[in-house]
Amino acid sequence: xxxxxxxxxxxxxxxxxxxxxxxxxxxxxxxxxxxxxxxxxxxxxxxxxxxxxxxxxxxxxxxxxxxxxxxxxxxxxxxxxxxxxxxxxxxxxxxxxxxxxxxxxxxxxxxxxxxxxxxxxxxxxxxxxxxxxxxxxxxxxxxxxxxxxxxxxxxxxxxxxxxxxxxxxxxxxxxxxxxxxxxxxxxxxxxxxxxxxxxxxxxxxxxxxxxxxxxxxxx
Amino acid sequence: xxxxxxxxxxxxxxxxxxxxxxxxxxxxxxxxxxxxxxxxxxxxxxxxxxxxxxxxxxxxxxxxxxxxxxxxxxxxxxxxxxxxxxxxxxxxxxxxxxxxxxxxxxxxxxxxxxxxxxxxxxxxxxxxxxxxxxxxxxxxxxxxxxxxxxxxxxxxxxxxxxxxxxxxxxxxxxxxxxxxxxxxxxxxxxxxxxxxxxxxxxxxxxxxxxxxxxxxxxxxxxxxxxxxxxxxxxxxxxxxxxxxxxxxxxxxxxxxxxxxxxxxxxxxxxxxxxxxxxxxxxxxxxxxxxxxxxxxxxxxxxxxxxxxxxxxxxxxxxxxxxxxxxxxxxxxxxxxxxxxxxxxxxxxxxxxxxxxxxxxxxxxxxxxxxxxxxxxxxxxxxxxxxxxxxxxxxxxxxxxxxxxxxxxxxxxxxxxxxxxxxxxxxxxxxxxxxxxxxxxxxxxxxxxxxxxxxxxxxxxxxxxxxxxxxxxxxxxxxxxxxxxx
Numbered sequence: 001x002x003x004x005x006x007x008x009x010x011x012x013x014x015x016x017x018x019x020x021x022x023x024x025x026x027x028x029x030x031x032x033x034x035x036x037x038x039x040x041x042x043x044x045x046x047x048x049x050x051x052x053x054x055x056x057x058x059x060x061x062x063x064x065x066x067x068x069x070x071x072x073x074x075x076x077x078x079x080x081x082x083x084x085x086x087x088x089x090x091x092x093x094x095x096x097x098x099x100x101x102x103x104x105x106x107x108x109x110x111x112x113x114x115x116x117x118x119x120x121x122x123x124x125x126x127x128x129x130x131x132x133x134x135x136x137x138x139x140x141x142x143x144x145x146x147x148x149x150x151x152x153x154x155x156x157x158x159x160x161x162x163x164x165x166x167x168x169x170x171x172x173x174x175x176x177x178x179x180x181x182x183x184x185x186x187x188x189x190x191x192x193x194x195x196x197x198x199x200x201x202x203x204x205x206x207x208x209x210x211x212x213x214x215x216x217x218x219x
Numbered sequence: 220x221x222x223x224x225x226x227x228x229x230x231x232x233x234x235x236x237x238x239x240x241x242x243x244x245x246x247x248x249x250x251x252x253x254x255x256x257x258x259x260x261x262x263x264x265x266x267x268x269x270x271x272x273x274x275x276x277x278x279x280x281x282x283x284x285x286x287x288x289x290x291x292x293x294x295x296x297x298x299x300x301x302x303x304x305x306x307x308x309x310x311x312x313x314x315x316x317x318x319x320x321x322x323x324x325x326x327x328x329x330x331x332x333x334x335x336x337x338x339x340x341x342x343x344x345x346x347x348x349x350x351x352x353x354x355x356x357x358x359x360x361x362x363x364x365x366x367x368x369x370x371x372x373x374x375x376x377x378x379x380x381x382x383x384x385x386x387x388x389x390x391x392x393x394x395x396x397x398x399x400x401x402x403x404x405x406x407x408x409x410x411x412x413x414x415x416x417x418x419x420x421x422x423x424x425x426x427x428x429x430x431x432x433x434x435x436x437x438x439x440x441x442x443x444x445x446x447x448x449x450x451x452x453x454x455x456x457x458x459x460x461x462x463x464x465x466x467x468x469x470x471x472x473x474x475x476x477x478x479x480x481x482x483x484x485x486x487x488x489x490x491x492x493x494x495x496x497x498x499x500x501x502x503x504x505x506x507x508x509x510x511x512x513x514x515x516x517x518x519x520x521x522x523x524x525x526x527x528x529x530x531x532x533x534x535x536x537x538x539x540x541x542x543x544x545x546x547x548x549x550x551x552x553x554x555x556x557x558x559x560x561x562x563x564x565x566x567x568x569x570x571x572x573x574x575x576x577x578x579x580x581x582x583x584x585x586x587x588x589x590x591x592x593x594x595x596x597x598x599x600x601x602x603x604x605x606x607x608x609x610x611x612x613x614x615x616x617x618x619x620x621x622x623x624x625x626x627x628x629x630x631x632x633x634x635x636x637x638x639x640x641x642x643x644x645x646x647x648x649x650x651x652x653x654x655x656x657x658x659x660x661x662x663x664x665x666x667x668x669x670x671x672x673x674x675x676x677x678x679x680x681x682x683x684x685x686x687x688x689x690x691x692x693x694x695x696x697x698x699x700x701x702x703x704x
Binding site for chain 2: 043044052082091097
């Protein structure tokens with residue numbers, strides 16, 4: 001589904017890249033974890049496959065189409081859904097409106113369907129009473145579940161998450177990882193999670209470690 | 220239209236900030252509206268001044284030409300020179316009345332007679348029985364009566380009455396219907412001194428010619444104000460001894476050769492802006508070596524100058540407040556956008572178009588501005604009224620000070636000479652009433668639908684500019700820098 005071809009990135013000096021010549025493939029129905037120490041470039045890699053930045057070298061292909069041709073805004077709108085460590089929800093809205101807004105912007109199949117949004121939230125443990133409150137009144141775990149529900153409500157085949165459990169306790173972490181696994185296996189999406197926690201990574205179908213500017217698959 | 224829904228959710232959720240923005244916008248728009256109201260009121264007042272204060276063109280004998288003629292003859296003759304003024308022929312005046320923009324006209328012919336059946340009012344400082352020429356006129360050997368006769372077409376068109384210096388207290392004034400009658404309007408003091416009232420008859424004796432006795436019927440009594448009295452000058456009789464008659468009767472007193480003539484004819488011009496063109500057209504119809512046409516639009520000019528000042532200041536208010544308002548709102552929106560960088564980042568990460576993000580902010584401000592326009596609509600009238608009246612009083616004072624120091628176009632006064640009235644009826648006196656009218660000019664500051672539409676336009680323009688200035692940051696914002704850092 002998603003391929004990287006000779007992918008490389010550097011900030012200032014081309015001779016000191018964060019990573020270079022990366023060739024990876026990601027498939028639907030699978031979950032992937034990208035491990036690495038701080039500063040190795042795993043989040044930068046995620047920003048490239050999420051369409052938030054352009055690679056300095058190489059290309060990213062979605063179903064054999066270059067992101068350059070698709071256009072990053074179009075790609076973000078229709079093909080990828082992002083979950084952030086800080087949840088990044090619309091703080092002036094309720095969980096329900098957060099989902100409805102995302103569905104409207106991305107032109108999801110169920111755009112405007114309030115019942116669908118409520119059911120999606122309910123599946124993740126956000127009942128009708130919580131769904132209509134302001135998101136700022138929800139706990140961190142609940143907010144992260146709303147962020148995950150937002151990705152589920154949209155039609156994007158690729159879900160990328162940047163340290164999604166970084167702010168959560170053990171129980172919430174477990175629940176969130178289970179949800180990602182369901183998204184991958186039940187909804188047949190491709191889930192890529194960037195994490196520095198081996199326990200989280202170990203629950204994914206595939207694990208890659210970014211070290212010395214290269215990715216290594218852990219078996 | 221999802222951006223519109225987001226805008227509404229944001230405005231509603233952040234009530235405190237929205238109220239603050241409404242207050243700031245209201246204050247800005249209130250001053251913009253005040254400026255707009257003052258400007259439109261000033262334009263309205265100038266238009267009203269055209270209709271109300273009016274302007275006049277006066278046809279009279281050409282004193283300058285007569286004076287020149289007298290000087291020339293004095294060089295050739297050893298005898299004492301005498302200035303001869305040609306009375307205005309009514310047939311010449313009739314030609315001018317046919318010009319466009321002439322709304323009405325008043326024929327004036329003055330002389331004096333001697334009291335027969337009554338006693339004139341005498342004052343200690345006055346010179347009763349003196350000449351009737353006044354300051355603007357020349358002493359006439361044929362006009363030495365103790366009672367001043369002011370012949371007019373209509374008293375309502377006479378300067379003293381139109382400027383409210385004199386007013387009818389009993390009966391009625393002289394009208395065009397009194398032509399060729401012996402009807403007279405006398406002063407209140409003269410009436411009470413002689414126990415005269417409306418319907419009574421008095422007898423006068425002609426001061427010139429055959430010196431016949433003539434019976435006059437009193438149809439009205441008027442009260443002359445003290446201002447009117449003082450304007451008569453030291454050489455005139457007591458103002459109470461002035462009677463108003465039809466100009467035909469005044470001409471009869473003066474003698475048969477004065478039939479069909481007048482001392483002067485004052486034409487009221489309906490549109491004061493057309494005074495010059497009326498004068499030019501009028502000059503073509505008369506013999507300018509004998510007659511002169513003088514204009515008086517000082518009243519209009521005073522109001523116009525005063526309102527021009529107000530209008531110009533109002534324009535400055537509108538633009539200064541609009542520019543300052545745009546800058547203030549732009550700064551507020553810039554700060555607002557800076558604190559919403561994450562929200563913008565999330566929207567960009569969802570693939571939202573940048574223009575729709577800008578449109579969301581514009582829609583938010585639009586909602587604020589709609590409420591602000593309503594508030595400003597209420598408050599702007601009050602601010603406009605206060606500011607407007609202050610401006611008018613200041614600018615009127617300034618205009619009057621300027622005109623009095625430079626000399627109001629007072630003209631040369633009504634022509635004197637053979638029984639003609641001077642001073643009191645001249646344009647110099649009219650300018651006094653003009654100023655008083657101008658001083659009374661008030662701005663009618665009221666909010667109309669047009670004003671609100673204009674304000675809405677300004678509000679929209681200010682909002683649009685503010686958002687455009689502030690949205691430069693949104694267009695440059697990179698989601699990665701906002702969301703992943």
